[in-house]
Amino acid sequence: MRTVLYLVQKEFLQVFRNRFMLPMLLVMPVVQTVLLSFAANYEIQNLSLGVVDHDLSPMSRQLVARFGASGYFRVKKSAFSIQEADADLARDYTDLILEIPPHFERDFIREGTAGVSITANAINPVKAGLAIGYAQAIVQSEIPPRPPQKGGLELTYSNWYNPRLDYKTFMVPGILGVIISMIICFLTALNIVREREVGTIEQINVTPIRKWQFILGKLLPFWLIALVMMTIGLAVGWLIFRIPMLGDLRLVFLYTLVFAPCMLGLGFLISNFAESQQQAIFTAWFFLVIFILMCGLFTPADSMPRWAQWLNMLNPVKYFVEFMRLVLLKGAGFAEIRQNFFTVLTYGAVVNGLAMWTYRKRV
Amino acid sequence: MDYVIQTEQLTKRFGTFTAVNAISFAVTRGEVFGFLGANGAGKTTALKMLTGLLTPSSGRATVAGFDVWRQPEAVKRRIGYMSQRFSLYEDLTVRENIRLYGGIYGLKRAAIRVKTADLLERLDIGAYADQLVAGLPLGWRQKLAFSVALLHEPRIVFLDEPTSGVDPLTRRQFWDLIYEAAHAGVTLMITTHYMDEAEYCDRVSIMVDGKIEALDTPRNMKAAFGAEDMDEVFRLLARATATND
Numbered sequence: 001m002r003t004v005l006y007l008v009q010k011e012f013l014q015v016f017r018n019r020f021m022l023p024m025l026l027v028m029p030v031v032q033t034v035l036l037s038f039a040a041n042y043e044i045q046n047l048s049l050g051v052v053d054h055d056l057s058p059m060s061r062q063l064v065a066r067f068g069a070s071g072y073f074r075v076k077k078s079a080f081s082i083q084e085a086d087a088d089l090a091r092d093y094t095d096l097i098l099e100i101p102p103h104f105e106r107d108f109i110r111e112g113t114a115g116v117s118i119t120a121n122a123i124n125p126v127k128a129g130l131a132i133g134y135a136q137a138i139v140q141s142e143i144p145p146r147p148p149q150k151g152g153l154e155l156t157y158s159n160w161y162n163p164r165l166d167y168k169t170f171m172v173p174g175i176l177g178v179i180i181s182m183i184i185c186f187l188t189a190l191n192i193v194r195e196r197e198v199g200t201i202e203q204i205n206v207t208p209i210r211k212w213q214f215i216l217g218k219l220l221p222f223w224l225i226a227l228v229m230m231t232i233g234l235a236v237g238w239l240i241f242r243i244p245m246l247g248d249l250r251l252v253f254l255y256t257l258v259f260a261p262c263m264l265g266l267g268f269l270i271s272n273f274a275e276s277q278q279q280a281i282f283t284a285w286f287f288l289v290i291f292i293l294m295c296g297l298f299t300p301a302d303s304m305p306r307w308a309q310w311l312n313m314l315n316p317v318k319y320f321v322e323f324m325r326l327v328l329l330k331g332a333g334f335a336e337i338r339q340n341f342f343t344v345l346t347y348g349a350v351v352n353g354l355a356m357w358t359y360r361k362r363v
Numbered sequence: 364m365d366y367v368i369q370t371e372q373l374t375k376r377f378g379t380f381t382a383v384n385a386i387s388f389a390v391t392r393g394e395v396f397g398f399l400g401a402n403g404a405g406k407t408t409a410l411k412m413l414t415g416l417l418t419p420s421s422g423r424a425t426v427a428g429f430d431v432w433r434q435p436e437a438v439k440r441r442i443g444y445m446s447q448r449f450s451l452y453e454d455l456t457v458r459e460n461i462r463l464y465g466g467i468y469g470l471k472r473a474a475i476r477v478k479t480a481d482l483l484e485r486l487d488i489g490a491y492a493d494q495l496v497a498g499l500p501l502g503w504r505q506k507l508a509f510s511v512a513l514l515h516e517p518r519i520v521f522l523d524e525p526t527s528g529v530d531p532l533t534r535r536q537f538w539d540l541i542y543e544a545a546h547a548g549v550t551l552m553i554t555t556h557y558m559d560e561a562e563y564c565d566r567v568s569i570m571v572d573g574k575i576e577a578l579d580t581p582r583n584m585k586a587a588f589g590a591e592d593m594d595e596v597f598r599l600l601a602r603a604t605a606t607n608d
Binding site for chain 2 (some may be wrong): 002003005006007009010013014017018198199201202203204205206208209262361
């Protein structure tokens with residue numbers, strides 16, 4: 001154990017002496033959490049609206065004004081014909097078209113209801129869906145829909161755990177999980193491969209040092225760094241985004257402690273097969289891109305095809321993101337995340353076992 | 364005889380290429396044993412097998428009485444190694460490097476302190492103790508690396524081209540350190556391609572294409588070849604093996 005402490009001391013000396021390392025460890029989680037949480041959200045604003053108003057009545061003008069005042073839309077152009085509006089949509093000048101038919105006001109006064117048509121550019125289906133959703137809400141606030149017939153069903157709904165549908169609340173815990181996973185995996189892989197490149201690992205390999213001592217000496221420092229990054233990330237999330245922290249923070253740290261070895265072990269495993277830092281980076285990226293895209297940060301992991309969900313059971317980042325949301329946003333306790341916890345614990349043990357098994361003191 | 368290194372038909376193949384071809388030799392305690400040969404003759408490969416960095420393809424070798432293949436950890440506790448590439452951590456200071464290797468070999472804290480002070484004084488680099496190794500001149504670094512390899516008082520030290528790229532004066536000083544260690548009973552095995560250094564060795568073996576072509580004291584070797592110096596011996600030998608092929 002004393003040997004391991006000497007190795008840990010050496011790693012920390014090197015980390016703190018590297019002028020690039022410390023800023024990366026401290027600044028990167030802050031910048032990325034802030035940047036990604038503001039930028040990567042599903043709220044859409046300033047959609048460009050093309051209007052074709054065939055009615056030109058006070059009421060149709062008021063409807064158009066409502067769109068402009070909503071904050072979601074900007075009335076980019078009022079066209080005289082639907083052909084003109086279509087052309088604008090085709091050349092991406094506008095995102096959607098609001099067409100108000102003739103006699104819109106008259107129909108509304110006579111019959112109590114009237115229709116408008118909305119055409120959206122659905123190349124990005126998420127954007128189009130949201131745009132139509134917003135438009136619908138605005139139109140309905142002006143023109144009440146037909147009253148439900150007697151005996152009809154009415155649906156009421158409420159959004160739990162994130163009542164105001166705030167996307168930052170949803171994104172921040174997940175992004176934090178992704179950043180920590182990514183950084184510690186890279187650091188471990190690069191650190192070990194660097195020693196191989198420089199040649200210092202050869203000197204270590206002629207010493208009677210045990211494999212587990214060497215590995216533990218490499219992993220412990222980055223393990224601690226993961227905890228520090230989690231602390232910084234949570235502080236940023238709370239100070240800037242006011243993300244709720246319903247769960248027990250001790251559980252968050254305990255979980256980070258158990259989760260970190262998964263990514264550290266993967267980094268170690270990669271380093272055993274990479275001969276240069278370049279190879280290590282490409283290999284690590286290959287896995288991390290898959291992990292990040294499939295972890296449920298951007299698209300719900302539960303709605304992926306079944307085979308992908310099976311594959312995703314090997315994705316450690318998925319468990320971390322899932323955990324962060326459950327505990328921070330829903331206030332889940334240990335009982336609710338038990339399965340996740342033990343899966344990650346096993347995962348870490350297996351990956352590190354593999355890393356230890358494939359690490360060769362001689363070739 | 365008290366042999367500390369013994370090999371029998373030690374061989375290393377990489378695919379179809381035989382880097383070390385059935386070499387057999389024995390080194391006695393306190394001997395300075397030179398391993399000579401052109402680049403690519405198999406010197407480094409042989410050394411790596413003896414230090415447990417490479418697995419032999421066939422043959423046997425014992426170092427300090429232990430089998431390198433079956434008891435590598437026992438061997439590693441008793442040997443020091445200084446590789447061709449500079450192997451100390453450049454982003455650690457002189458003192459930190461000494462402490463690290465002392466710690467790895469299980470030296471007690473107090474022992475590390477004493478050894479550090481002693482080493483700094485002997486190399487006369489006390490002024491640089493807290494400077495990064497990266498900033499030291501090459502010759503000093505090599506001397507430091509050798510001293511660190513001796514830190515845990517190994518019985519045998521392997522040196523792989525320790526003086527390449529070092530100026531003649533520093534090389535001379537380096538050899539003083541080697542003799543000092545040999546007098547203290549340490550066995551040293553050195554690879555080099557400087558033929559003048561071969562004269563400093565008690566015995567030398569000359570490797571050509573993975574095989575040991577000659578093994579004797581420098582004096583006997585010169586006599587056998589009727590040569591002025593080791594450089595001439597080497598050239599005559601290289602020519603002889605080329606015509607044999």
